[in-house]
Amino acid sequence: MKRMGIIVAGGPAPGINAVIGAATIQAINCGFEVVGFYDGFRHLGSDNFDPPTHSIRLEIHRVARIHFEGGSILRTARTNLLDEASLKDSPRVEPHPDKVSLTLGRLRELGINCLLTIGGDDTALSACFLAEAGGKNLRVVHVPKTIDNDLPLPQNQPTFGFSTARFIGAELLKNLMRDSQTTGRWYLISAMGRSAGWLAMSIGQSAGTTLTLIPEEFAKGSTLQCIVDVLEGAILKRRIAGRNDGVAVIAEGLAYRLGDRTELERLLGREVPLDAAGHLRLSEVPMLDLLKQELQARFKARGERLPLVTHNIGYELRSADPTPHDMAYCRALGYHSIRLFGDEAYQPGGSMVALVNGNLEAIAFSDIINPATNRTRTRLVDITSDEYAVGRAYMIRLERSDLENPHLLARLAIEAQMSPAEFKKRYERAATRLCDMPSEGGD
Numbered sequence: 498m499k500r501m502g503i504i505v506a507g508g509p510a511p512g513i514n515a516v517i518g519a520a521t522i523q524a525i526n527c528g529f530e531v532v533g534f535y536d537g538f539r540h541l542g543s544d545n546f547d548p549p550t551h552s553i554r555l556e557i558h559r560v561a562r563i564h565f566e567g568g569s570i571l572r573t574a575r576t577n578l579l580d581e582a583s584l585k586d587s588p589r590v591e592p593h594p595d596k597v598s599l600t601l602g603r604l605r606e607l608g609i610n611c612l613l614t615i616g617g618d619d620t621a622l623s624a625c626f627l628a629e630a631g632g633k634n635l636r637v638v639h640v641p642k643t644i645d646n647d648l649p650l651p652q653n654q655p656t657f658g659f660s661t662a663r664f665i666g667a668e669l670l671k672n673l674m675r676d677s678q679t680t681g682r683w684y685l686i687s688a689m690g691r692s693a694g695w696l697a698m699s700i701g702q703s704a705g706t707t708l709t710l711i712p713e714e715f716a717k718g719s720t721l722q723c724i725v726d727v728l729e730g731a732i733l734k735r736r737i738a739g740r741n742d743g744v745a746v747i748a749e750g751l752a753y754r755l756g757d758r759t760e761l762e763r764l765l766g767r768e769v770p771l772d773a774a775g776h777l778r779l780s781e782v783p784m785l786d787l788l789k790q791e792l793q794a795r796f797k798a799r800g801e802r803l804p805l806v807t808h809n810i811g812y813e814l815r816s817a818d819p820t821p822h823d824m825a826y827c828r829a830l831g832y833h834s835i836r837l838f839g840d841e842a843y844q845p846g847g848s849m850v851a852l853v854n855g856n857l858e859a860i861a862f863s864d865i866i867n868p869a870t871n872r873t874r875t876r877l878v879d880i881t882s883d884e885y886a887v888g889r890a891y892m893i894r895l896e897r898s899d900l901e902n903p904h905l906l907a908r909l910a911i912e913a914q915m916s917p918a919e920f921k922k923r924y925e926r927a928a929t930r931l932c933d934m935p936s937e938g939g940d
Contacts, residue, residue: 506537507616510658511819512827515564519831537574578623592626617643618873625862628847637847646695666700682804697748702888707743726927730895895928
């Protein structure tokens, strides 16, 4: 008997239900029984697993219309199968032997011989651990999901949920831009994205915000003052154009550019906790407040007041109803994922499903994992690409040409209450793109 389990783990993303629905329908049509597990790996990997409470038999009539809905009918949780103890002593993460063994045992007891996981990088890694440990007795296929769009899919294919998050984020920014212009003040907006700036860049570019700052633009070990120089330069440039309003989008992962955990704790004067996968809890780093305080202090030193409001965009996007694009995309991912369980298509060790030019492509877990850290590789924004160039072209930011234009430099210097020479020296780095610095780089 073919029996398939479905697990959703990690943060929510629009389209999860569409994947669950399409995969369930196709699996049943192919002769599978389908069992959905609630709350990711939370119960499967613990001693208190109770099948009637923590799992559900999925039928076609139950999932036939759920592709319209946001959220997840199986809920989700951040619990994973990584060994947290290994994160303290080494940059390389290892599987938690007890959690992996316990999860495999639960699946075996329920007769699950195929497992479909839906999630981001840490879920993909947990799926890989299960596939390796399960061997011939368990086939594992993973559907990549994250609004961060940071999983390394072929030909830069987006992860599902990203399109919907971009759409809703751009709509929210449109309203904030109008409020900014109406009230004559600046907004600093934080957008989700642990290590990559895809979401911040895309919603900023779509809405046409004043500027967007992403981690890829800054070298590791950048200072808070360096980041504020870019923001202040944009505000000053906007002012000499007769505008006192503006909206700056800040990728939350920019906090990582300020240093490691020790450096961040020194900056904040308190401990910064880690999540279950060993990542810094970025929600515990008040990046926007730090930027706001420094900006307002600089203007106060010049005898001026800078009206500035901070706002976070993120949780509003994750469980939203998917757009038609994500609905169709996710149903296709769910349908094709079942093909990868077949005898001829299945790859030993498990694989991740992707659609390239409308066709199914299976990606081996080994192709997306960094062997040095044993973590999933991260797809970063290429700041030398034409895609980035379009977004940058429509931003209001200091550029090298601004500092080389004597008339413009003089006006900027007056606004900053500096001499032209002082202004150029102070903001030269803020006007230089990281990709133009051959001696420095990102990841």
